[in-house]
Amino acid sequence: DFYQARMALYEAARRGKDKNVVAYKPVPADRLYFSHDDVQAALATHAVGLLSVFQEGDEEAAALNAGAMRGRDFSDARARQDVDLYGAIKEYAATDQAVNKRVMIACYSQGSADRIAGLLRAHGIDTTMLAKNWEEARKLDPKLIALAVLGLEHGFVAPDLALITEQDILGDRLVRQTRKKKASAQFQLELGSLNPGDFVVHTEHGIGRYEGLETINALGTMHDCIRLIYDGGDKLFVPVENIDVLSRYASAEAGAVLDKLGGVAWQARKARVKKRLLDIADGLLKIAAQRLLKSGEVIEVQEGVYQEFAARFPYNETDDQEQSIQAVLDDLASGKPMDRLVCGDVGFGKTEVALRAAFAAVQAGLQVAVVVPTTLLARQHYHNFVQRFAGFPVRIAQLSRMVTIKEAKEAKDQLNSGKIDIVVGTHAILSKELKFQRLGLVIIDEEQHFGVKQKEQLKELRADVHVLTLTATPIPRTLQLALTGVRELSLITTPPVDRLAVSTYVLPSDPMVIREALMREHYRGGQSFYVCPRIEDLASVSAELRELVPELKLIAAHGRMSATELDDIMTAFDANKFDVLLATNIIESGLDIPNANTIILHRADMFGLAQLYQLRGRVGRAKQRGYAYFTYNPRAPLSSTAQQRLEVISTLDQLGAGFQLASHDMDIRGTGNLLGEEQSGHIREVGIELYQQMLEDAVAAVKAGTGDMGMTAIADDRWTPQINIGLSVLIPETYVTDLNVRLGLYRRLAEGNEDSEAIAAEMVDRFGPLPVEVENLLQTVAIKQLCRKAGVAKLDAGAKGAVVGFYQDKFARPDLLIQWITKQAGTVKVRPDQKLVLLRTWDDMTRRLEGLKKSLEELAACADAH
CATH class of the missing domain: 3.40.50.11140 (Rossmann fold)
Incomplete structure (x- = not known):
């Protein structure tokens, strides 16, 4: 593939007629690289050895048994x-x-x-x-x-x-199976780090302003702390190993009201949001309960005819696809109304899941409504459904701007009379005027693009009919947990067989590169997209392109065109009558033109990260390698956020990257809207990350039937131990010079979701041998995790022992704690304030750490005993 790409580049340059563009004499690829045939010819002149764990080939052939x-x-x-x-x-x-x-x-x-x-x-x-x-x-x-x-x-x-x-x-603990993939996820985590002036939320103290990282001398040991400023100039220093108590609220430009350190306003806001979240959780679970109580249409597939339909799928199903399809069919046959979310990256085959579900419903004599956010996507799905159902007695209609008023009225009448089996359309399908005779399944594609009003209408459908929702925007982990028991979830995380990752380039706008990219695609028989952020850019860009690539046929499309005009343009482009489609981001949602495998974005810095990702997903959808060029104006400085977005999109260029991107980026993941418009106000009060965490707590509490007290107990269980063991804890600036990278590493270690040994190994590879201070940080993180297990909220240790304070002065198993104290033979005392004093002689730090770990492990075993 690499060799073929070099050959295509050479051909594009060699055939260039505009001497002002092709400013060099290209060197043929076969003078620079070996082709596959060259390699085979070279091997043919030498004896080739075959390594095998088996005895292979002719018995008389020379074989060497290595005895391994x-x-x-x-x-x-x-x-x-x-x-x-x-x-x-x-x-x-x-x-x-x-x-x-x-x-x-x-x-x-x-x-x-x-x-x-x-x-x-x-x-x-x-x-x-x-x-x-x-x-x-x-x-x-x-x-x-x-x-x-x-x-x-x-x-x-x-x-x-x-x-x-x-x-x-x-096992796979320290194995970096896909270095690039892991590096990308880490880069995204580091990008999610803070910039001075950003607003953050502390779970206990509310909204503060991040002022930077400060190294503090605490009793002779150096400690990195996050410095926060609160209302009135009050300062709060958060030790780096506890960075997980902070979440990002907004950038410096967004503006926010600081809380008063120690004030009551933050606790009052949290209580207000908590009360509302309990209502939301109650509503969510009531909807789920209503669905379980109601009986849905039992839809069972007729194996023979279903297999005939499935065989029309031109690709091999991936394991994830097969599991998702089976889960949907099981839901349909369960006798309960289905509410399943199928979440998969762009081009991973979600539509096929929908087609199989629609076929099963139609075969059972039910009607199917496919709801999409845009007219272009409605047009595409309509053509896909018509093509796949050809030859079957299934009638399909389209309801969107693409059809005339007369055609729309006729379709509505036929839906009411039951003559139409499947309707594909935009939110017009949600109109109360539209009546179905026997609606059994609603398929919602790209739900994240619908507005609040449409989502409210979609929710009204959910109590009675089977609902299948498709989305390419992955669900944040916390929200996914919050929805457990409310909606079923299927993930499609594996790409189709033979799918190649899109090669991504971020570069200043360069006429020569643009010409080469468009011509290379043309020479390999393909088409290209050229996307502008604004309609007013189209005219000037069109003139530039006609001058730059006069050999290519160009056509433009945007959202203000009439439905008929837009339909004609897309039909012509789909039929390969044009080489380049110049458009706005109307092509962003789900558009599938397999022959178009190069996309160029004009002023890519003006697009959001989700848009960049979705637009790149328009190419590379067949077996051909896709190419994406994100260009920016070299004479206009990039804003820091635009630069970060472009860095992320260029780093995350492997298949399935949307799932990594979702875990730490607000822009692409979205917040969703569960039960109405007022959510956004509550999100502003406490910040999105804390809001999602509180929602998860609320759902768990309502499910357990414990309400407000249960939610408080769940939140209380998320405390952070305070540790002082006399170690210098920091990642020195001389070791990791980039502040954002340091903050990212601190957060990864503090969250405890990754093996600290794996992070340590990665740090050695990236930055060299670990300094003593970093080793201390790793030890502190390990002790912090043991403290959590043992219920230790405060730990102070020195050469003569340690003072241990339990969370809320309680221990899970007091009987076992008393037994443990008794066994310590007078080396453990209980103070009047309920704290334990461990009397030890720890002459050096090694013995101190070993002793602390041993004692904490024993306490953890007592606390965890059943």
């Missing part, structure tokens, strides 16, 4: 609670060393080698040695376990060697 076999996989030990993983490794190594075999561990990177060595030492395996390479490892004392960076997935055993890999030991 597959090594031990420790996944069984890793999965079982009653087996010590590191004990199993120690035993395995000792067995091999006893017969003079050298034992090696192959790691993916220097960072993971360091971390694995640390893990082995922590579990009593201290006979390890790091080696730079294979040769150095083989020279080490055979009694040592050698660790080296070797790109192997699985271990093996040879006559003189037993090799274990990182993956054999840890």
Whole structure:
């Protein structure tokens, strides 16, 4: 594919007629690169060895048996609670060393080698040695376990060697299977970091202004803290390991009213929102309960005719697609009204799920309504449905601006009389004037693009009929949890077979690059989109393009055109009568023209991140590689937010990136609207992230039947321990120079959703060996997690022991706590204020950390005992 792309580029440049554009003499691709045929010809002149785990080929062919076999996989030990993983490794190594075999561990990177060595030492395996390479490892004392960076997935055993890999030991914990994918998610998390002046929400103190990171000297140890300013200039310093108590509220430009530190206004606002959220949660669950109480149409597929319809799908279904289709068919056959959300990235095959559901409903004698947000998408779905249902006795109509008043009236009458089986249209379908004779299924595509009013109308449908909703905008994790039990969810996260990721370029607008891109697409028989942010840009851009690529046929489209004109333009472009479609972002939603595989955005900095992502999804939808060029005016400085958006979209260019993008970006994920318009006011009061968290709590409390007290208990369970163990805790600026990257790393560690060992390994790879302060940070995070498990809200430790304060002065199992204190033989005292004093002699920091971990692990075991 790379070679073919280079050849296409060369052809585009060579055939360029405008000498002002092609300002260089291109070099033929075959002078720079080997083609596949070249490689095969070169191999044909040499003896080629085949590596195999089997005896292959002719018996008389030369074969060398290396005597190697597959090594031990420790996944069984890793999965079982009653087996010590590191004990199993120690035993395995000792067995091999006893017969003079050298034992090696192959790691993916220097960072993971360091971390694995640390893990082995922590579990009593201290006979390890790091080696730079294979040769150095083989020279080490055979009694040592050698660790080296070797790109192997699985271990093996040879006559003189037993090799274990990182993956054999840890599974996928430290494996970066797709470096780019992981790097993209991390970049997005770091992008979600704060800029000075941004407004943030502290769960306990409300809205403050972020002023930066400050290193504080606390009793002789250096500690990084987040500095927040509140009303009246009051300052609050939040230790970096507790950064998870903060969530972003708005950028500096948005403006917000600061809360008073220690004031009552914030708690009052939270209480007001909480009360309203309990009502919302109650409403959500009532809708869910009503659906469970109501009986829906039982729709069972007729296998023979259904398989005939399914066989028309021109691709192989992905596993996710098959699971989603089966889930929908099971819902339809359950006898309860379906309310399922199918969430999948652009071009991942959600429409096929809808087609199968529609076929099942029509075969059962029911009518189907397909509701979409735009006329172009209505037109496309209409053509898709007509094409797929051709030959079946199914009548399909369209209701949108694309049809005449006479045709619309005729369609409405036929829907009322039952003569039409499937109607595809915009929100006109939701009109109260429209009557169905036997509506059984409503399919809603791109729900996130509907306005509040339309969403209210859609909700009215939900209590009676089967509803299938399709969306390319992924649901934030917290909102997804909040909706558990309210709507069923299917995710399509795997791309179709043979789908290639869209190659993405962000660059200043350059006539030569634009010409090459458009001509290259033309020479490979394809078409291109050229998208402008405003209708008024179309005329000037059209004139430039006609001068730049006179060989190509150009046509323009925008939303202010009449429905007939727009339909004619799209039909002509779909029929390959034009090479370039110059348009506004009306092509953003779900448009599928497989032959158009290059898209160029004029002034990409003026589009939102969701729009950039959706527009890129218009190309690369077949087996051809898609190309996306996001251009900006080189003479106009980019705003910082526009630059960040363009950086994100260029970084996230692999398939399925929408799901990564959704986890930390407000712009693309949207907030949804669950039960009405007033939500936005409450979101403004507490911020979107805290709002979603509170909504999740409210749903859980209402489901449990505990109401306000239950919601308070759930929220209380999200406390953060306060820790002071005399360590300097920070990521030094000399180690990670970029402030946003540091903040991103702090947040990832504080949230505890990722393995801290994996983050540490990544840091070694990105920035070099870990400084002492970062090692301290990792230790502090580990102790913080143990404190949470043990119910310890405050921990102060020094050379002579520690003071332990429990959350709300309570312990989950007081009886076991008393037993534990008794066993400590006078080294633990209980103070009148209910705090425990651990009397210890910790001469050095290593002993202090080990002692704290041991005590906290024992307390956690007591608290967790059933």
